[in-house]
Amino acid sequence: MNLILLGPPGTGKGTQARLIADRLGALHVATGDLFRNAVKQGSELGARAKEYMDRGELVPDDVTIDMLFDRIDQPDAQSGVIFDGFPRTLQQAEALDKALAGKGKAVDAALHITVPDDEIVRRLSGRWLCPDCGAIYQEQTQPPIKAQLCDDCGNELQQRDDDRPAVVRARLEKQRPPTEMLDYYRGQNRLVDIDGAQAPDDVTRDLLAEIERATTRISN
Numbered sequence: 250m251n252l253i254l255l256g257p258p259g260t261g262k263g264t265q266a267r268l269i270a271d272r273l274g275a276l277h278v279a280t281g282d283l284f285r286n287a288v289k290q291g292s293e294l295g296a297r298a299k300e301y302m303d304r305g306e307l308v309p310d311d312v313t314i315d316m317l318f319d320r321i322d323q324p325d326a327q328s329g330v331i332f333d334g335f336p337r338t339l340q341q342a343e344a345l346d347k348a349l350a351g352k353g354k355a356v357d358a359a360l361h362i363t364v365p366d367d368e369i370v371r372r373l374s375g376r377w378l379c380p381d382c383g384a385i386y387q388e389q390t391q392p393p394i395k396a397q398l399c400d401d402c403g404n405e406l407q408q409r410d411d412d413r414p415a416v417v418r419a420r421l422e423k424q425r426p427p428t429e430m431l432d433y434y435r436g437q438n439r440l441v442d443i444d445g446a447q448a449p450d451d452v453t454r455d456l457l458a459e460i461e462r463a464t465t466r467i468s469n
């Protein structure tokens with residue numbers, strides 16, 4: 250299956266994409282992670298993306314689309330992808346449909362996670378990540394067993410540069426899924442709204458139920 254997780258920053262897309270990809274045996278592809286890796290490697294793409302990420306803005310479509318397509322052309326992406334943070338514009342959505350159609354595939358469901366803004370700000374101010382395995386923690390609600398250390402690999406946890414309150418506010422202002430993109434998926438009966446303000450397990454349960462529904466619809 251090819252599924253996309255949509256939603257403003259901090260709604261739990263990364264948390265849920267990791268779980269669902271594991272459950273379905275699909276590849277988790279997060280454009281934010283691809284950009285952060287490019288920044289870490291000191292590449293030209295990373296330097297260009299960083300300017301936008303530091304301001305809480307979207308990286309331009311042409312750069313983002315090329316980078317994503319390079320990733321999904323690789324062999325490990327051929328049996329299904331959970332797209333996390335892509336698409337974010339109508340142009341990206343249309344480009345993805347075209348690319349998948351060229352491979353005889355399609356987006357099976359667009360899962361749109363929503364959470365009130367004050368809860369998003371609270372979550373992001375306490376988010377910690379493992380720089381090695383990508384595990385995601387939240388200091389109040391999902392803390393690691395040992396303070397500052399990853400439960401899975403023992404590495405020291407880090408905070409993201411763009412989780413500073415001023416950048417979070419900019420991201421919330423500039424990075425909500427645009428109505429025209431939501432309407433695009435809604436018009437094709439592929440959009441499903443998910444209440445992301447519930448406990449993580451309940452969000453996973455609702456996502457898996459909707460994925461099951463999409464699978465049944467496709468096979469009929």
Ligand code: AP5
Nearest residue numbers: 258259260261262263264280281308334372376386387449
């Ligand atoms: P990206 O990394 O995609 O950031 P984002 O969309 O802002 O999303 P986040 O990673 O902040 O949040 P999330 O929804 O994954 O939430 P998480 O699971 O971590 O993008 C970074 C930047 O790259 C962008 O700003 C942009 O510049 C650029 N970019 C990326 N994609 C692009 C694109 N397609 N086009 C152009 N530019 C692009 O959860 C957040 C916190 O909440 C965690 O601490 C977690 O533990 C906690 N949490 C999760 N679920 C729950 C729950 N149910 N209850 C309580 N706490 C929870």
